[in-house]
Amino acid sequence: MLHILGWPALAAAMIALPHGLSFSQQEILVFLTINVLLVTSYRLLTLTGEWSLGHVVMMGVGAYASALYTKELGIFVPLSMLLGAVTAALIALILSFPLLRMKGFYFLIGSFAAGEIIRLLWKRFRNPFGGPKGIKKIDPMPDFDAGFYSFDFFEPVSYYYFALVVVGVSLWIMWRIERSPVGLTFHAVHWQDKLAEAAGVNVRAYRTRAFVIASGFAGLSGTLLAHYIGTINPNSFDVEMMVFVLTWAIVGGTATFYGPIIGCIVLTILNEIVLREMGFEQMRPLIYGLLLICSVLFLPKGLESVVQGLLARRKDSPASGEEKA
Amino acid sequence: MVELLAQTGLNAIYAASYMSLVAVGLVLIFGVMGVINFAHGELYMLGAYAVVGLYADFQMPFIFAIAVGLVFVGVVGLGMERALFRPLRDNPLGGLVASIGFLMVLQALAVMGFGVRMEHVPPVTQEVIVFSEKVRLAVPRLFVIIAAVVLLTALWVFLKKTRFGWALRASAQDPEAAALQGISINQTSRIAMFIGAGLAGIAGALTAPLVSVNPYMGHSVIITAFIVIIVGGIGSLEGAVIAAVAYAFIHTIVTTFWDGVIANIVGLSLMLAVLIVKPTGLFGTADRA
Numbered sequence: 001m002l003h004i005l006g007w008p009a010l011a012a013a014m015i016a017l018p019h020g021l022s023f024s025q026q027e028i029l030v031f032l033t034i035n036v037l038l039v040t041s042y043r044l045l046t047l048t049g050e051w052s053l054g055h056v057v058m059m060g061v062g063a064y065a066s067a068l069y070t071k072e073l074g075i076f077v078p079l080s081m082l083l084g085a086v087t088a089a090l091i092a093l094i095l096s097f098p099l100l101r102m103k104g105f106y107f108l109i110g111s112f113a114a115g116e117i118i119r120l121l122w123k124r125f126r127n128p129f130g131g132p133k134g135i136k137k138i139d140p141m142p143d144f145d146a147g148f149y150s151f152d153f154f155e156p157v158s159y160y161y162f163a164l165v166v167v168g169v170s171l172w173i174m175w176r177i178e179r180s181p182v183g184l185t186f187h188a189v190h191w192q193d194k195l196a197e198a199a200g201v202n203v204r205a206y207r208t209r210a211f212v213i214a215s216g217f218a219g220l221s222g223t224l225l226a227h228y229i230g231t232i233n234p235n236s237f238d239v240e241m242m243v244f245v246l247t248w249a250i251v252g253g254t255a256t257f258y259g260p261i262i263g264c265i266v267l268t269i270l271n272e273i274v275l276r277e278m279g280f281e282q283m284r285p286l287i288y289g290l291l292l293i294c295s296v297l298f299l300p301k302g303l304e305s306v307v308q309g310l311l312a313r314r315k316d317s318p319a320s321g322e323e324k325a
Numbered sequence: 326m327v328e329l330l331a332q333t334g335l336n337a338i339y340a341a342s343y344m345s346l347v348a349v350g351l352v353l354i355f356g357v358m359g360v361i362n363f364a365h366g367e368l369y370m371l372g373a374y375a376v377v378g379l380y381a382d383f384q385m386p387f388i389f390a391i392a393v394g395l396v397f398v399g400v401v402g403l404g405m406e407r408a409l410f411r412p413l414r415d416n417p418l419g420g421l422v423a424s425i426g427f428l429m430v431l432q433a434l435a436v437m438g439f440g441v442r443m444e445h446v447p448p449v450t451q452e453v454i455v456f457s458e459k460v461r462l463a464v465p466r467l468f469v470i471i472a473a474v475v476l477l478t479a480l481w482v483f484l485k486k487t488r489f490g491w492a493l494r495a496s497a498q499d500p501e502a503a504a505l506q507g508i509s510i511n512q513t514s515r516i517a518m519f520i521g522a523g524l525a526g527i528a529g530a531l532t533a534p535l536v537s538v539n540p541y542m543g544h545s546v547i548i549t550a551f552i553v554i555i556v557g558g559i560g561s562l563e564g565a566v567i568a569a570v571a572y573a574f575i576h577t578i579v580t581t582f583w584d585g586v587i588a589n590i591v592g593l594s595l596m597l598a599v600l601i602v603k604p605t606g607l608f609g610t611a612d613r614a
Binding site for chain 1: 416418419421422426427428429430432433434437544548587590597601
């Protein structure tokens with residue numbers, strides 16, 4: 001019953017959501033939608049046990065690629081967004097040859113180095129990347145009249161609906177991937193890599209797949225961002241942004257699909273509603289740093305463990321009631 | 326040309342001095358506690374701000390400011406050990422993530438205390454040693470070189486000749502066996518963290534008049550330190566010093582003949598190459614990560 005009613009209800013709530021918000025809150029909602037895609041793609045990568053510090057840069061690769069395709073080649077925006085995601089996946093494929101020779105801590109540092117190299121290349125080469133100032137005046141999504149609703153993509157509400165569809169489809173694909181044999185093998189590669197290898201699983205190939213798919217979706221989130229704000233520069237994808245993604249994933253927990261999404265939503269609400277309204281915007285890095293430390297120390301399994309605890313209790317109570325009866 | 330090379334060499338020796346102070350501290354912390362301290366660049370930044378606060382703002386003697394920088398940052402290191410790394414000892418990734426969180430906290434505190442602007446620290450002395458018309462060495466840079474040599478020699482003597490040093494190296498090699506011999510892991514961790522953080526702090530304090538001090542200065546420092554410790558082999562102190570010298574020369578030469586960004590790209594590529602070909606680094610043996 002919940003399954004039949006739950007999804008349409010969620011969809012209706014998501015569609016109705018922006019109409020109860022102020023303009024700036026609608027804008028935040030767009031960024032939140034994009035960040036949900038980013039953090040979910042990050043989780044896909046962590047399924048194989050690798051923690052990357054270059055994921056935000058892969059988002060940037062998608063953003064830069066899509067911006068350049070539309071500006072230099074005049075490609076139609078939605079198509080260039082897909083191409084941007086594909087470009088990020090291809091760059092990840094190339095990077096996977098050196099990076100996936102490493103594991104654990106070395107992969108972390110290696111991905112950090114690779115990301116910094118890409119970022120420095122953007123900074124150094126004015127042509128075509130625009131140097132430290134980045135790319136400005138990126139073509140927006142063209143307006144679109146669907147009969148019942150005319151989409152003006154300068155309006156956050158319209159862009160939110162567009163992003164919602166893109167992110168929704170992407171999340172569904174990632175969910176299906178995780179539930180498929182491929183996704184189960186990702187788990188095996190993480191927890192039992194020697195055993196998986198002995199059972200004939202090509203561990204390296206699966207780690208490559210996870211890295212490429214995750215980077216592709218990160219790139220897609222980057223293209224969503226680029227065509228919304230219209231200007232990107234190397235500092236949009238710096239270590240601070242990476243720390244935010246890391247914080248969302250760790251505060252939320254990465255054992256479940258919804259964990260990082262919870263982390264992202266809760267921290268965004270905390271940040272935008274609490275901090276900005278109260279005028280503590282400058283303290284954002286401080287709060288995020290403290291949150292990161294506290295969640296590693298006191299809630300190592302993340303907010304999802306709290307949710308799981310609540311769900312388990314709800315399931316337990318009717319069962320115990322039946323036993324008594 | 327010879328003069329240009331000589332001047333580049335002098336610049337490289339100066340760069341190698343503070344790089345090895347930072348990198349050796351990072352290696353020491355990793356060796357004893359098995360955790361990479363991402364906040365190490367911010368400890369360097371704290372040392373620089375100690376000099377900004379005491380020497381530039383309150384006109385105290387430079388030597389005093391440096392000493393305070395060393396002790397203060399060392400104590401911050403002790404705090405990190407107690408609050409972050411000790412509870413997370415069985416969880417190296419957790420320790421790393423916590424140190425990333427601490428990095429953000431320190432940066433934010435520096436922004437709140439001093440603002441994002443660049444701090445101007447007046448030079449201790451204007452004196453310059455003139456070797457020839459184009460080959461010069463500013464005396465403050467000479468101080469950094471001398472301090473690095475003295476401190477690293479002292480550390481070497483401490484590690485090789487004293488009982489504490491033996492204990493430290495023993496628990497770096499095998500913590501459990503060391504604990505069985507009656508060595509307190511908590512104590513060796515404290516010593517390592519104090520020395521490691523203190524070295525970063527004094528490097529920041531000494532170079533404060535020579536670089537632009539701002540809350541985000543740690544970023545390039547930690548990247549440099551990573552390059553140095555990866556190339557030198559994580560956990561190898563000698564490797565870190567040798568790699569710091571080699572990297573300083575490469576970086577300075579590329580900066581002189583091309584530009585700084587290219588030099589950073591070259592450095593990072595070098596580190597990636599070492600990670601691919603020999604992940605234990607050029608001088609590393611133990612693989613604890």
